[in-house]
Amino acid sequence: MNINRSITVKYMIHIKRLQEDGADVIVLIGEIDASSSIELDLAIAKSVGEGFTKILVDCSALEYISSAGLGVFMSYIEEFKDKNNHGTFWHE
């Protein structure tokens, strides 16, 4: 039987941010689950905190997302509506 007791995977998601035409582009590379969704939340919170009203999330290199990651996106929907912010996701 395989036994995995230790913490083996620390960097399953790599998040890059770049700015294009006044929009903040958040590029997700890897997998988002209950563990790595915290980093996604921090990245969006940082973007919102820095005052960006147009946020694009590039999911082209996102290989996996669980409800924890979807929950992060959903938790910002109301805030975006209130502030008239725009969030767009794309996956090629």
Place this chain on the structure above:
Amino acid sequence: MNYKYKVGCSIENLKGVRDFIRTSLKSHGVPDLEISEVVLALDEMCSNLMIHAHHCNPDDLFELHIKVENNDPVIFEIIDDGTVFDINEFSEPGLDNLIHEKRKGGLGIRLVKTIMDKVEYQKTSGKNICRLTKTIHFLKPKS
């Protein structure tokens, strides 16, 4: 064929759980789409168990068993000794409520119920067994 995996309840171990499921099912002609579906459902179940029943304690261990035989439904068993949370008794909130209340829970259970055919619970000699069943459309072996 039976596959077994034993893992500590740290959410950093979820990737290992997903890789174990993918590797176990790959050689049995399970289509990629159905592998992705069950990986998601099991990830949701295991993360719930790690967080709510074991408070992410890496020293608490649970087992995941997979029984896969060609043309039979695939059976997944999650075995632990924590508090049982029966998802069949949980009425998941509507999507509008999830957005409005900024809730981050409830979506996973909805996904598990959509993907799996059956989720059953059993208690045997101090151990909880959560059995999830999924009918698979096996790919025909290449001749």
